[in-house]
Amino acid sequence: MNLSAITLQEIALAHERIRPYIRHTPLEYSEEFSYLYSSNVYLKLENLQVTGSFKTRGAFNKLLSLDKTKSKGGVIASTAGNHGIGLAYAAHKLNIPVHVYLPRDADLGKVQSLERYGALLSFFDSIEEARVSALKAAEEKEHFFLSAYNDRAVIAAGGTVGLEILDDLSDVGIVITSMGGGGLASGMCLALKGVNPKIEVWGVQTKNSPSLAVWYQNGKVTPVDLKPSIAEGLSGSIEPETVTFPIIQKHIDRILTVTEAEIIAAMKIMLDSQYIVEPSGAAGIAALKQCGKELNGRKVAVVVTGRNISWPRLTSLVGDTSNTTHSFLYGGINKNGCPFGNL
Template sequence: MNHTTITLQEIIQAHQRIKNYIRHTPLEYNVEFSRLYGAEVYLKLENLQVTGSFKPRGSFNKLLALSHTERKRGVIAPSAGNHGIGLAYAANQLKVPAHVYLPNEADPSKINALESYGAAITFFESIADARLAAVKDAQEKGYTFLSAYNDRSVVAAGGTVELEILDDLSDVEVVITCLGGGGLTPGICVALKSINPKLEVWGVQTKNSPTFAVWFQHAKTVPVNLKPSIAEGLSGPIEHHTMTFPIIQEHIDRIITVTDEEIMEAMTTMPNYQYIIEPSGAAGLASLKQNGGELKGRKAAIVVTGRNISWTRFSSFISNRVSYAKQ
């Protein structure tokens, strides 16, 4: 088997392995979006997952497959927040020591969550520095390193989100999902396309960090100019050798990029539906502004991937959105 290949069977096995540790999150029909775009629009609410994002799926799938010796040594991960939180939660539940390396600018709410789950936290100047240090310490200290995306267990677990969507809406036609390094979207692609190749997957990246969009356009890995984004979970450099790109390249139907302003608008409208979501979790919703018309007459599921944001930061986005509106 090609090392980049993830099979439907692996995704089904991942679901069986983790289902007692996670929530089957709601797939909620949204009246307003459906009316606005002439479609049936559903929200897959992974913001209601344990720890507030989809990330524990991959962490549990990885940790449950480790040997007793590997669990005893502990696990390590660099993270902008949610990946580390998911790992810390899973490690806490399974009594595995967890080390999480964060950038200095990590959201305070995410730091608090990590501390509550008992993770050992170390801060670095940037997420790139955190990753280099985590790789080094994994090699030198015997920890199991867990990438947020470049890992078979994580990719397979991402596909369990799609299994739940199909359980709840078997005739879904389009799935729209946030796309960072690929810890979620490739698994969704494989699960959906294995069951019905005619169904569509749209991945959404930020215009400031459009790595996969550029690679997909060029049909190969090339240098990409990256800028900071409010959606830190979808931002930053991606290794050119990541297993996720060949899967995306083969299976995804389109990759859309959205601006920080569009993300801000999407996330600050969600309290109208009783939900707080973080910028990275709002990218799929943000794509509707430019692409929602293409859903007319179709059934679409949008994955809302996370809610972990401090109230102070969320409030600042609301203020900024008001400022943008006045310009």
């Protein structure tokens, strides 16, 4: 891929292309977080996007720009859930067959969404096995394989989230977003810094699966010890040749990592604010506790990337939320300086 081709103009064209199919999601001012960090914190609520995550943007942009001869036989993808849901929804709307390869432990709610949109499903022991099998099947059947992040159209679509933030908050100073393979973060970097190079973009990964964080720190692709994470959308191996990494190397200002407990605590706070957020979607919120003092009066937008989680899994993770949120948020931070309680 020619990285120079991913321009601000291309991102703007992607936005026009997908606009009829997606929502311009709200950028909501958070009184709680703004008070807590003596700043102005806004939440970009992609959990309210069509299909429940930002992923539908990339799916529509790719399918709408594909040569019809490439898509008529069908599209194949591997996914932990949201990429497949976004693709299945877009393919359903555009009458394109889609086959999704999943790990066996995929969230039941995500599986049900995929079935509802008519996707053909195959299950494997791990997300990596699903990816390898999907690539092999695409080659054998001559179907089109769509990566969740390693694709120019997907990256450009990620940038449309940045354009919407600028539409609603032109003087934003910091934008924080979670990162799996880096498609969203890459596109947002290009969009935001293409308009105003002074805007800082901070990425967030899990401590259990910090591939891009380690690569970024080391300045090159290096082996990373990966552990399972509740944030499956941010987890697993990343293609070493992914085009997202050079963009992130050049444009991301910092990468933070969060623990499983911090993610759960962030989910609880969002639930208390009447928003269901899946673990991957809560990572940006979870990262705020590490950098609260640095925000100091600045305007900050945090991307809440998705909500797709089954109710049984949600309740098993968050449990009783009655003593974790409002009483804490309005009471200040604890003796350890942690805004999410004693983790």
